[in-house]
């Protein structure tokens with residue numbers, strides 16, 4: 160190796176997510192350090208889109224909230240507050256507290272084998 164660069168991975172290899180033999184070098188976290196099969200590539204893209212959408216919605220809510228409440232001393236600990244809110248929502252979700260209308264299990268990996 161020269162210049163401290165890591166040896167590049169081969170284009171094809173076993174999937175790092177499920178072990179399938181048809182993995183292709185994938186761009187994950189701004190790097191080509193993993194192989195993903197087509198099925199896991201689909202899942203990764205879907206999850207990334209879902210989390211990007213959630214992040215967009217939360218950012219919009221916080222952007223509206225901040226000018227109203229952000230000036231109060233001690234109120235601006237957003238990281239802790241959002242973590243607690245997320246934990247509560249997750250708990251309620253797991254308990255079945257949300258209406259599942261509109262939620263589709265079209266993703267192939269969610270089906271029973």
Ligand SMILES: [Zn+2]
Nearest residue numbers: 174177196199
């Ligand atoms: Zn895979």
